[in-house]
Amino acid sequence: MKFDYDLFVIGGGSGGVRAARMAAAEGAKVGLAEESRMGGTCVIRGCVPKKLMVFASSYREGFAEARAYGWDAQEGDFHWDRFSGHLNKELDRLEQVYRNLLDGSGVEIIDSRAVVEDAHTVKFANGVTKTAKHILVATGGRPVRPDMPNAHLGIVSDDIFHLPELPKSILIVGGGYIACEFACILNGLGVAVTQFYRGAQILRGFDDEARGLVAEMMRSSGIDLHVGTNIVDLATADSAHAASSTGTGADVGMGAPVEPDKALHAKVTRGTPGKPVWVKATNGREDVFDQVLFATGREPNTHGMGLEKIGVEIGRRGEIVVDAYSQTGVPSIYAIGDVTNRLQLTPVAIREGMAFVETVFKGNPTAPDHDLVPSAIFTQPEMGTIGLTEEAARDQEEIEVYCTSFRPMQQAFAGKSDRVLMKLVVSKATRKILGCHIVAPQAGEMIQLAGIAIKMGATKEDFDRTVAVHPTMSEELVTMRTPTRTA
Numbered sequence: 001m002k003f004d005y006d007l008f009v010i011g012g013g014s015g016g017v018r019a020a021r022m023a024a025a026e027g028a029k030v031g032l033a034e035e036s037r038m039g040g041t042c043v044i045r046g047c048v049p050k051k052l053m054v055f056a057s058s059y060r061e062g063f064a065e066a067r068a069y070g071w072d073a074q075e076g077d078f079h080w081d082r083f084s085g086h087l088n089k090e091l092d093r094l095e096q097v098y099r100n101l102l103d104g105s106g107v108e109i110i111d112s113r114a115v116v117e118d119a120h121t122v123k124f125a126n127g128v129t130k131t132a133k134h135i136l137v138a139t140g141g142r143p144v145r146p147d148m149p150n151a152h153l154g155i156v157s158d159d160i161f162h163l164p165e166l167p168k169s170i171l172i173v174g175g176g177y178i179a180c181e182f183a184c185i186l187n188g189l190g191v192a193v194t195q196f197y198r199g200a201q202i203l204r205g206f207d208d209e210a211r212g213l214v215a216e217m218m219r220s221s222g223i224d225l226h227v228g229t230n231i232v233d234l235a236t237a238d239s240a241h242a243a244s245s246t247g248t249g250a251d252v253g254m255g256a257p258v259e260p261d262k263a264l265h266a267k268v269t270r271g272t273p274g275k276p277v278w279v280k281a282t283n284g285r286e287d288v289f290d291q292v293l294f295a296t297g298r299e300p301n302t303h304g305m306g307l308e309k310i311g312v313e314i315g316r317r318g319e320i321v322v323d324a325y326s327q328t329g330v331p332s333i334y335a336i337g338d339v340t341n342r343l344q345l346t347p348v349a350i351r352e353g354m355a356f357v358e359t360v361f362k363g364n365p366t367a368p369d370h371d372l373v374p375s376a377i378f379t380q381p382e383m384g385t386i387g388l389t390e391e392a393a394r395d396q397e398e399i400e401v402y403c404t405s406f407r408p409m410q411q412a413f414a415g416k417s418d419r420v421l422m423k424l425v426v427s428k429a430t431r432k433i434l435g436c437h438i439v440a441p442q443a444g445e446m447i448q449l450a451g452i453a454i455k456m457g458a459t460k461e462d463f464d465r466t467v468a469v470h471p472t473m474s475e476e477l478v479t480m481r482t483p484t485r486t487a
Contacts, residue, residue: 001120001131005031007361008122008132010114010305013040015337015349016138017098021105022357030107031130033114033122038098039091041140041338042346045158048094049087050181053161054378056083057188061380068414078189080166087161115306119332123306134332134360137320138353139301141338145294146173150234153277154292157182166191167290171279173231174295175202177377180214182293183223184380193223194289196281198230203377207389209403210437213421214379217439220417221380230282237276237288300339307333317341324367325359326352334360343370374451376444381420384447386454387435390425394487398428401487402460402480408440408473422476424460428486431459436477446474 007023009016012034024030037044056078066073102109112124116135123129143156155163157178168191172183175197187193195202195218202218202225203211219225277292300319308314312328313321319341326334334356337349351368358366374386393399403423411418420440427434436450453462468475 003120003133004130005029005108005132007134007136008032008114008130009136009138010116010122011040011138011140011301011337011339012038012098012102012109013138013140013337013349014042014346015353016040016136017102017353018350019136019138019336019353019356020107021101022354023361024105024107026357026361028361030105031110031132032102032107033110033112033124035111035113035125037091038095038102038109043094043098044091045161047346049091049161050185051378052087052090053185053189054181054380057185058380060188060190065411065414065416078166080163080189084161084163115304116310116312116333117306118310119330132332134334136353136356137305137307137333137335137339138337138349139305139339140349141298141300141341141344143295144297144299146231146296148231148234151294153234153236153275154294156294160293163291168192169289170194170291170293171196171277171287171289172293172295173197174297175199175204175227176295176297177203177379178298179293179295180218180379181377182295183225184218184221184378187218187221187223188380194287195223195225196229196231197225197227198282199227201227203383205389206377206383206385207423207435207437208391209423210383210385210421210439213405213419213439214377214381214383217381217418218379226281226283228283229285231279232282233280234292235278237278239278298338298344300341302339315341325365326356326368343373345373345375348373372451372455374447376447378444381418381439381441382443384438384440384443384445384450385436386447386451387433388425389435389437390423390487393425393427393434396434399434399487400426400428400460400483401485402426402482403484404476404480406476409471410441420473422474422480424463424477424480426460426483431461433458433460433463438474438477440473446477450474450477 006028007030009020009032020030020032063073063075114122114124117123120131121129145151170191172179172195183193183195202215276288276290278288280286302318311330315321320335320339322328322335322340326336336352338344355366355368358364372387377383390401405419405421408420423437424433425435433454438446463478466478468478
């Protein structure tokens with residue numbers, strides 16, 4: 001059978017674009033459909049704009065620190081409109097870069113929603129169909145709203161970048177990395193931030209000691225963080241319902257997904273400044289906030305894709321089920337990135353796309369490696385992590401823990417009480433470093449470099465043999481000689 005394409009990619013995020021370009025470089029005829037903006041979550045509504053907001057928010061503390069170092073620096077006002085205008089121009093530029101890369105690789109771009117008709121056919125929004133020998137689904141994920149009354153009064157993470165103005169106060173619901181990052185960002189930009197998380201501690205799944213320090217530093221920076229706390233009810237502040245103070249008893253959890261067409265195309269239409277939201281919490285507290293942000297999870301973008309009807313297995317959380325080589329139960333259909341709910345990280349999606357091309361177009365079966373992947377949480381201070389937490393490691397084998405927490409030189413000189421954490425989890429049997437956890441400014445930069453050594457199988461003695469770079473925070477990683485504890 002003759003196909004229109006050798007490969008058709010659904011989704012123009014980082015993983016899909018990389019796979020399309022690499023397949024085209026191997027001589028394949030490739031098409032790619034994207035219903036929103038090229039670049040996907042990372043470039044348009046995730047990593048890139050979020051990190052630029054992190055940079056913007058960090059300057060506030062810098063003014064006071066500069067004065068402690070002798071500079072006549074006066075804190076000024078932050079102008080959201082000035083920043084957001086510049087941000088939108090930068091995202092436009094990056095989107096065009098992605099389009100140029102695809103054009104230069106010979107990939108045909110179709111600006112349309114695409115769904116799967118059968119094992120070799122995709123259908124566009126205008127009803128046109130095209131055939132392909134292989135179909136790669138790289139549609140990513142989207143934020144979910146809680147399944148509770150009036151959840152529409154709040155916004156989700158996609159909306160933050162398009163606020164017409166910053167609120168004076170905000171309630172952030174959730175305790176994952178997205179919730180914590182935006183709590184720190186908005187606090188740094190001068191917003192009064194309250195955060196509710198129903199669990200016992202934020203950043204579930206990360207090292208207990210590290211996440212505990214992040215929570216402590218968030219509170220010390222002025223974030224009103226409440227764990228073991230959830231929303232019972234919310235309503236517009238001027239409604240009769242709010243005035244009556246009667247709750248529904250609803251519990252905030254994973255729930256209704258944001259409609260992708262509404263979430264991905266600019267302009268906030270829900271819960272905008274000027275329409276305060278009344279909230280009642282499980283601890284009995286009642287407050288009014290200018291804005292409520294739900295950061296209660298994300299869901300793979302598989303709804304309405306036509307996958308189940310042709311035999312592609314969809315998992316419990318809506319993810320596409322794939323094997324080690326990213327292949328679904330339908331041999332011609334593959335999936336990579338967040339839509340598979342393996343590791344929801346942009347560099348992982350890119351690696352999965354590269355492995356897919358190696359497997360399908362280079363005849364070199366390659367399974368993406370999901371072991372020992374470093375990652376960073378851009379809270380303030382940042383957390384960098386790779387490998388096992390102390391808790392997971394001690395359940396697996398006997399370990400030694402090397403850990404130190406101290407006031408870094410730069411902040412201590414400025415009279416600040418900020419602390420950082422350097423932690424190594426070591427196997428007693430093999431001496432290999434099983435996990436490394438850093439809480440400090442620029443922890444993301446540090447963990448990238450530490451991750452190289454740990455991925456290569458470095459032992460504690462390899463770290464010990466490395467001469468320290470002094471004076472730095474990270475020198476502590478190679479100067480800790482005595483275990484803090486064993487388990």
